[in-house]
Amino acid sequence: MKVVVAGANGLTGRIVLRLLKEAGHQPVAMIRDFAQRDALEALGAECRIGDLEKPVGYAVRECRGAVFAAGSGSKTGPEKTIDVDQNGAMAFIETCVRMNARRFVMLSSIAVDKPERGPESLHHYFRAKAIADRHLQASGLNYTIVRPGFLTNEPGTGTIATGDDLGPIAKETHSVTREDVARVLVDCFAQDNTVEKTFEMIAGETPIADALKAL
Numbered sequence: 001m002k003v004v005v006a007g008a009n010g011l012t013g014r015i016v017l018r019l020l021k022e023a024g025h026q027p028v029a030m031i032r033d034f035a036q037r038d039a040l041e042a043l044g045a046e047c048r049i050g051d052l053e054k055p056v057g058y059a060v061r062e063c064r065g066a067v068f069a070a071g072s073g074s075k076t077g078p079e080k081t082i083d084v085d086q087n088g089a090m091a092f093i094e095t096c097v098r099m100n101a102r103r104f105v106m107l108s109s110i111a112v113d114k115p116e117r118g119p120e121s122l123h124h125y126f127r128a129k130a131i132a133d134r135h136l137q138a139s140g141l142n143y144t145i146v147r148p149g150f151l152t153n154e155p156g157t158g159t160i161a162t163g164d165d166l167g168p169i170a171k172e173t174h175s176v177t178r179e180d181v182a183r184v185l186v187d188c189f190a191q192d193n194t195v196e197k198t199f200e201m202i203a204g205e206t207p208i209a210d211a212l213k214a215l
């Protein structure tokens, strides 16, 4: 499947591109800067320019799947959280609806439904992500929403824990590697039972394939 990845140049997005390619898909990297192209083409991706604060139809054309792995990050102010993580995500979803990219996998975050489970500094971010998630749930797309805990750059373990609500969150207890998150995002495309599922995930003991089958 041709799958467009928003946030393709990100730490998680790059792993997603590699794993999509390994799984036999055709990854399309949506990037804002063509200087990123050589590195992402080396991962097997076709690169297309797209900025979530502008129309993104060019990046989505002919794609039948989409992964949203973008985010404004912690270095920008709260207005960028609204512009990118909320409104940018919603516009990307709408473009996928319009252009028939029907299989959509969202990288969301743990605790978005109940911000009080996390530190106050993240409440604004959680609320923005929750609005985007609800938009996706109502979009009619074949969606999966993956809500990981704090992301780390350790090598993947291949095992996770999942649940609807994994309790009050802390870095010590609610982290997960970006590689395991990327593996889950990509494996969702092969597991039809993950359609219309929304779940949290952190490091754990269950092999990813078993955890997804049990959703």
Ligand SMILES: NC(=O)c1ccc[n+]([C@@H]2O[C@H](COP(=O)([O-])OP(=O)(O)OC[C@H]3O[C@@H](n4cnc5c(N)ncnc54)[C@H](OP(=O)(O)O)[C@@H]3O)[C@@H](O)[C@H]2O)c1
Pocket: 006, 007, 008, 009, 010, 011, 012, 013, 031, 032, 033, 050, 051, 052, 053, 069, 070, 071, 072, 073, 084, 085, 088, 107, 108, 109, 110, 148, 149, 150, 151, 152, 178
């Ligand atoms: N960090 C955590 O602990 C954590 C926990 C749970 C969930 N998450 C979610 O996981 C996501 C991915 O995390 P990560 O660490 O892999 O992210 P990252 O490395 O910060 O990458 C984010 C990507 O989003 C892209 N982006 C930002 N604004 C954009 C725009 N207007 N249009 C198009 N692309 C845009 C960036 O593009 P450029 O390369 O051009 O800057 C970058 O490639 C986060 O954004 C967050 O929502 C994070």
